[in-house]
Amino acid sequence: MLSKKSPPNKGQDRSTALSASGMASDTIAAIATAAGKGGIGIVRISGPGAQDIAHLLFRKRSGQQPATFQPQFLYHGFIQDPRTDRVLDEVLLVLMRGPHSYTREDVVEIQSHGGPQTLKAILSAVLHNGARLAEPGEFTRRAFLNGRIDLSQAEAVADIINARSEEALRLAVAQLQGGLTSKVQDIIDAITHLIAEIEAGLEFPDDDLEILETRSFQQALDEKIIPAVQQLIDSYQKGHFLRNGIRIVLAGRPNVGKSSLLNQLVGVERVIVTPIPGTTRDTVDAASMIGHLSAVFTDTAGIHQTDDPIEIIGIRRSEESIQDADLVFFLVDATQPFNPEDCLVFRKLQPKRVIIVVNKIDLVDSPLSFNVPHIFKEVPIVKVCATSGEGIQALKGFTLEMFSDNGFGATNDIPLSDARHKQCLDETLEHLIRAREAFEKRVPEDLISSDLQHAAEALKKVTGAQIATDVLDVIFEKFCIGK
Ligand SMILES: Nc1nc2c(ncn2[C@@H]2O[C@H](COP(=O)(O)OP(=O)(O)O)[C@@H](O)[C@H]2O)c(=O)[nH]1
Ligand SMILES: [Mg+2]
Structure with missing residues (x-):
């Protein structure tokens, strides 16, 4: 018998080394701007120790430490390495208190001059005062684990950075805005609705809820759910290119x-x-x-x-x-x-x-x-x-x-572009077709329900509502450090 619980929300079912609050217990840091010389460069710190590190390193022009950092305010001053008292650079510093930050943790960003030596020196001071070097994509991974964005949106962040054309960028931004998420969620909701109907029929067999006798089940699958999945699969070729x-x-x-x-x-x-x-x-x-x-x-x-x-x-x-x-x-x-x-x-x-x-x-x-x-x-x-x-x-x-035709057009036309998403959709379609066949053969309802459950689970892998840690490792190792 299937449970009648609704599907897990974003942010659940995700395992990692977390503190009791569910947040990561360590503080990470990295240079967030591109390697090489630039007008400015940014060192980003995220985690429970971010504010303390800012206090240890930052001095106002007067040489004093601010008593506190007010969130979302820019502080002008200097970064001084406590190990040597050497001033490393003149900077702007901002604190974003969780959950109002990219990772939903406390985040500090230090904007310095964009020379590689300056950035290395500031990062080194940060790492000596309580942070560890972030792994590739770890900031975005935390944003995902803390429920700020779902997995398809996290993947869109990498696509934005790697976009090779204006059109690729538009596609990635649409995905970041949740274009794919909402399409996939609509399909998950429709499947969940069908499962609930079957469950109701199983629990109250005497009522007039004989789902297999009704045409609505067949209609929902044939006219709504399967075509929606098929349409996304068909869009992959275009989205991929x-x-x-x-x-x-x-x-x-x-x-x-x-x-x-x-x-x-x-x-x-x-x-x-x-x-x-x-x-x-x-x-x-x-x-x-x-x-x-x-x-x-x-x-x-x-x-x-x-x-x-x-x-x-x-x-x-x-x-x-x-x-x-x-x-x-x-x-x-x-x-x-x-x-x-x-x-x-x-x-x-x-x-x-x-x-x-x-x-x-x-x-x-x-x-x-x-x-x-x-x-x-x-x-x-x-x-x-x-x-x-x-x-x-x-x-x-x-x-x-x-x-392709003329690009991907409006946001609601967002095509599938990621091979991982395509694989999830293919899997979904397979289970839906199996459910459809089971329905036609009049097999017991709980078996149909189980096929539908598998279809929904395959779809949830797109948004990461159900995803294994090793899959996350593969996804996030493609990111650059500092994102
Ligand atoms: N008249 C003319 N000569 C061409 C044309 N395309 C290539 N060539 C000449 O053909 C020769 C071989 O060209 P190349 O591009 O090196 O051929 P490849 O060996 O296939 O790479 C060169 O002398 C080119 O200038 C063309 O459209 N018209
Ligand atoms: Mg040649």
Whole structure:
């Protein structure tokens, strides 16, 4: 029999080394700003000892310690290392008292000048006076464990920092604002509602609550819950490319113009171009934008039969990067008909998405007369001149069409973009379909209820309402230190 308890709220079911209050008992610190020189830099401290550390290190211009730090006020003064009495820098300091802070703990931020030596010295003083160095993502992990944000929002923080394009940033901010959370929560609520109905039917079998006789159960699954899950799963492809960009590999036999095309696509002379076949021996990556999508183009060594040991290594690398590609530009030379070497290359591209790029159209009288062998009939073709840039816009436009429409649009359209979330949704769908089948076979209600329970649990892993500590470790170790 299933319990009739409602699903755990945010912040429950999360295990870590906590004090009796549920908060972490130690104080962490890190440089929160990027490595290198900057106008200002920030050392961030979070935990029960944050205020004490501020008292130990901070002096007003008069040399005095403030009696107390009023929260959310900026204090102007100096950081003095108590070990040496040396003044480390002139700073601004702010205290944010928990729960009104990023981590919901007491947080102190010290804004100093942004030189790496200054920041290192201040951090060292902080660490000597009661804090320990934060692990990557530990501030955000605490924000999650203390219930300020859910897991999908915590993951959005990393996505914001790592965003490669404006569109990827918009997607991450929408996720931080809870766009995905509310969608997922609506589905969890709908499933929980069904479970409750079944439970009621089981507990009061004499009442007119025979759930399996009603159409509402079937309707809720078929018309509401399953389509909502399916829609999120379907959005993953688009969300994935918005978030991660696309990897496009330029492949073809030697001298067809791969390196020239790469230079044209990124707008700079990134790689060497010569009339000598075999100029490119290694793979070279170059990043650029195609509309609102970020893209990484990879130039490769020409694929053909050769005994040259260096070329053989290069060709192996070409093949490896093809494996990782989201799309391959398969270059052929407009001045020469397809030959067996082109076919050799094409075979290596399967089963990747391919666009045939017919290059050097400036050298033929009629680019339209170019003949495409039957085996390539299904593959889209774009004709370009890599040296002048003719056709490049068409090639980019075609690529954009293949990978997304016009970005993700309104916040409520937020697509799934994280592979972990996709996996949770796939799992949810599997359990829902099982519940649907069980319903049709008229199996006992408690078994259907159990399938639905599993579906809800899989969904709760998205927001982290039910998540194992080792999964959290994997998620947060991808963060930078100080976040
Ligand atoms: N006329 C003309 N020459 C081109 C074009 N693209 C490349 N080439 C020339 O073809 C030769 C080989 O180009 P490259 O980019 O090194 O080919 P790769 O071996 O496939 O990388 C160079 O001499 C280029 O200048 C084109 O569109 N038109
Ligand atoms: Mg080349």
